[in-house]
Amino acid sequence: MKQIESAAEISGEWAATDPKTRTAVLTGVADALDAAGPSLIELADAETRLGTKRLTGELARTTFQLRLLAAESGSYHDVRIDRPDPSWPPGPRPELRRYRTAVGPVLVFAASNFPFAFSVAGGDTASAWVAGCPVVVKAHPGHPELSRRTASVVVEALGRWGALLGLVEGEAAGVEALRHPAIAAAAFTGSVAGGLALARIAAERPVPIPFHGELGSVNPVIVLPGAARSRAEELAAGYAGSLTLGNGQFCTNPGLVFVPSDSPFVGLVAERLREVPAAPFLNDRVASGFHTGAERLVAIPGMREVVRGPGAQLLEVALEDFVPEAAEECFGPLGVVVRYSCLSDVLPVLAALPGQLTTTVHALPEEAPDVEALRPVLADRSGRILWGGWPTGVAVTAAMQHGGPFPATTSPASTSVGTAAVERFLRPVSYQDWPSHLLPEPLRDDNPWDVPQRVS
Amino acid sequence: MKQIESAAEISGEWAATDPKTRTAVLTGVADALDAAGPSLIELADAETRLGTKRLTGELARTTFQLRLLAAESGSYHDVRIDRPDPSWPPGPRPELRRYRTAVGPVLVFAASNFPFAFSVAGGDTASAWVAGCPVVVKAHPGHPELSRRTASVVVEALGRWGALLGLVEGEAAGVEALRHPAIAAAAFTGSVAGGLALARIAAERPVPIPFHGELGSVNPVIVLPGAARSRAEELAAGYAGSLTLGNGQFCTNPGLVFVPSDSPFVGLVAERLREVPAAPFLNDRVASGFHTGAERLVAIPGMREVVRGPGAQLLEVALEDFVPEAAEECFGPLGVVVRYSCLSDVLPVLAALPGQLTTTVHALPEEAPDVEALRPVLADRSGRILWGGWPTGVAVTAAMQHGGPFPATTSPASTSVGTAAVERFLRPVSYQDWPSHLLPEPLRDDNPWDVPQRVS
Known part of the structure; x- marks a missing residue:
């Protein structure tokens, strides 16, 4: 050549x-x-x-x-x-x-x-x-x-x-x-x-x-109970924005969110996502991959479809019904919310996830001890771990890490x-x-x- | 487990x-x-x-x-x-x-x-x-x-x-x-x-x-004409010592040497190797691998057996008869000497060698320009390049590199x-x-x- x-x-x-x-x-x-x-x-x-x-x-x-x-x-x-x-x-x-x-x-x-x-x-x-x-x-x-x-x-x-x-x-x-x-x-x-x-x-x-x-990466986000209670509106807005940015076509798109069962988060995100206008996909191949992936996720037992379009799709599942297939990337504006009752039950699920580019934690300062328990698992499973914020938006700097364990x-x-x-x-x-x-x-x-x- | x-x-x-x-x-x-x-x-x-x-x-x-x-x-x-x-x-x-x-x-x-x-x-x-x-x-x-x-x-x-x-x-x-x-x-x-x-x-x-x-690595050594002329005795002694150290069972053993056709190097090395007493191999598997490898090398057309034992084996081939198989590692005290007429003919052969742990050059100071032409090829093909000395003996330091391109x-x-x-x-x-x-x-x-x- x-x-x-x-x-x-x-x-x-x-x-x-x-x-x-x-x-x-x-x-x-x-x-x-x-x-x-x-x-x-x-x-x-x-x-x-x-x-x-x-x-x-x-x-x-x-x-x-x-x-x-x-x-x-x-x-x-x-x-x-x-x-x-x-x-x-x-x-x-x-x-x-x-x-x-x-x-x-x-x-x-x-x-x-x-x-x-x-x-x-x-x-x-x-x-x-x-x-x-x-x-x-x-x-x-x-x-x-x-x-x-x-x-x-x-x-x-x-x-x-x-x-x-x-x-x-x-x-x-x-x-x-x-x-x-x-x-x-x-x-x-x-x-x-x-x-x-x-x-x-x-x-x-x-x-x-x-x-x-x-x-590939679904970039898990874990919302702790305190943050879910006191900042539900703000988190829902942030999440909806990050999920639909660039029509969800980012490696760092937050495709998987863990929230407490009693949180209004899902409803608030749903409201916002229903307002997002439909956006074109990069090309027909990406569009058809998205639709196939979404169908596969919807078919998982226990999975409930909360929002279907126009600009995004939101699914919800209880932690008890979580299966590894629910963490497979669907490239585009689709989020899976996993509702948990007890934070300690989330830990083994995170530990069993495939490697990720990023993992994000939303917590109140007083929830630090709980995050401390999560941290080794998050660091072991991903290349960048965020406290607050959203994983889309990757700064080009000396200390950026964009990578992670396989298959990230x-x-x-x-x-x-x-x-x-x-x-x-x-x-x-x-x-x-x-x-x-x-x-x-x-x-x-x-x-x-x-x-x-x-x-x- | x-x-x-x-x-x-x-x-x-x-x-x-x-x-x-x-x-x-x-x-x-x-x-x-x-x-x-x-x-x-x-x-x-x-x-x-x-x-x-x-x-x-x-x-x-x-x-x-x-x-x-x-x-x-x-x-x-x-x-x-x-x-x-x-x-x-x-x-x-x-x-x-x-x-x-x-x-x-x-x-x-x-x-x-x-x-x-x-x-x-x-x-x-x-x-x-x-x-x-x-x-x-x-x-x-x-x-x-x-x-x-x-x-x-x-x-x-x-x-x-x-x-x-x-x-x-x-x-x-x-x-x-x-x-x-x-x-x-x-x-x-x-x-x-x-x-x-x-x-x-x-x-x-x-x-x-x-x-x-x-x-694996055969750790090529290139003796330039000036060094071969003026330091033949010293080089032959050094080579025989490095080749038979630990009965040749080192990753960095110098298995392949390029010398000018008119150099007395081969004869001088042969004299010394004939004096080396037989040493035991690490185990029977290494011994039998050595003998099989030696037979394979001896069978290459143009290859001449100069020394066979008691402690080491020395083969010789003209550069014109050099084939890639002559550069395959034979783990133990066996050296292949390649005689060249013109240094510039050695360059393409070195460039085509598989990756090596080390490559060594013996040259006089006034031969520096010739080495300069070789250097990019040597650096491209190996992890450590030596001016003088022998590759056996790997210091444990901050600047040591023990590695190299595949299959080293x-x-x-x-x-x-x-x-x-x-x-x-x-x-x-x-x-x-x-x-x-x-x-x-x-x-x-x-x-x-x-x-x-x-x-x-």
Whole structure:
């Protein structure tokens, strides 16, 4: 595949660029995308029906993300220098210098629900570039024209570094790319079924590669009795808003809520959801997946349909009737409310849930001891745990964790949002007794890249 | 399996211990192993035939490793704190606090060739403990009594933390443990065939888990013409020593050497190897694997047998006759020398080699430009690259990298030796807007564990 061959050719040269060059290149891409904004947003709206307001925000997030990652200081290189030590036990220690360097060409499978932020020049692409890797993007079929146009804006902005971005289209080409020997790692955002199929291909290659898949999550929310009693109105409004944001098409959409049996929460949420106007789905495939998923959930014994449209669907079930299938993701604006009588009965159910991107707790300050009992379970089952607020809205920062245990991701040690996302595309190498003038810049004593170095 | 159930039970409590507790516990284990040293070494020698000198050194390395890891400062938690920022683009930023915490119970497959350092209380166990994970070790059948005795010394030293170490024996029990839902990650040192079979099981679990396998490596050595001319004697002596150390039963054994055609290197090495006395193999399985592997290599067209025993075997082939099969590991004291006429012809051969733990270059200072051309290829193909010296002898330090691209390891982003090995057993979690008194200690502003915190 010529896109991958071009990426492989430029790979070593890009991995050896200094941070200044990478910053300039990524900033140039961000500037070009901002400049092309109005026409890209128009195209995105035509293909995804997400609306220009949401898309304008998403493009701003995308270019911010590129600039924030471009400004990274190089701590991700994790430079460690051991001075030689003849008295080191249990034997003399040579001079060792270790850093993390680019893993090689990265294949990114773009997402349907973020045509900018997790697509051609989205988070995965930006973090791979910062790590020093060229990228081949498998375009999402939900926005083909936008993908092509974005790629052309990016490649023009890349100039002599144009080979840092390749675009392939179609499922067959994606699989072929994933099997290509020059691809060193892959990143994916999408469905559990799609992700598992690709993860298996990545694992079964003659040379297996890391596959960073962000797959599925219902993002449980637990409302404690005190909060349910004193803040029912506010929580219902917040929940209805988060559930229907972007027509529910977010990985962090709160699909599963635990509330006390005696709370008016369900009724209050229902009132609000009935007022939400119907919104278009990203495409027919997402729409039909949503309807099939909803039918499957409605058919669970004990499940009661509280609201059916126009803009959202709300189901309700008693904790006694909760089955694991009730926690399966239905991608879109559908919430399942689980009513509990006793908080301690919720704990084993949470502990048995599959891995989640997020879990949210709503509690009064005086309910802290109860949350303390929940916390180890929440931390064990998810990548981000919130006290208050709603899980939609994922800030791009140093401390963000967007990931979690399987099947939230296939790669629990990493994040796909925030500056730590760069780490996915690096691998360590040690240099032993290497002549200093031949060392890669980050390992040299004069530290020309000015990266943090730990010397021992 | 009761060992895993006990590990799972203690898992949360151990993950929440402060560094002081972990240091004390690991140091206690190291002290107990040192105290039991003479009897353990005697047992190890009876089961592995490695000799008391080598085993004394290995036990010293093992207890040093435990103490070094126990003294880690907590930088592996990678604490990041984002203060809330209402003006954060493209939307207000909540308070986010992220750290890496224990992944959960770890399964360690012990190695045959390091009955202490990569066995019951070896590097994998120590790094998992430091990360906050309990460990279940699948004993290596090559030293069953030693494994039991070591485990009993360790469990006694662990005292109330005894459940941090469980021991299982036999292939079936190992596979059953790897499939157990409570196991969160696995580490393995052994053969490519064994490692691949286990890696597949880990990937095909209902909940797949990370599998850190250290599989195979022939650790190429490239002797440049100048070094071959002026230092032939010294290089031959060094090579013969490294090749036969521990009867060649090291992952880092230099099995493949590239030398100029006109160099006396082969003859000089041959002289020395003929003087090496025969040494016992670890066990009959290793011995028969060695002989089968040697026969396979000898049968390659163009391969010439230079030395056959008593203590080592040396083969020679011209670069023109080099085939990928000549780079397959033969675990034991067997070296393949590849004679080249022109250094630039070696480059594509190195680039096509499978991933390696190490690669070593011997060159004169004035040959630096040639090495510079080789360096990107060497760094791309291995975890540690040496200028001079020999790859056997792996220091336990902060900057050591013992790992590499597949099949050197199944986990190219990590190391199994050195302080960075702890990272394999951690996963990040973010806390959003969480009440400060309920946060895990490393994330608190008062920083009771005194770990490095990056605040932005």
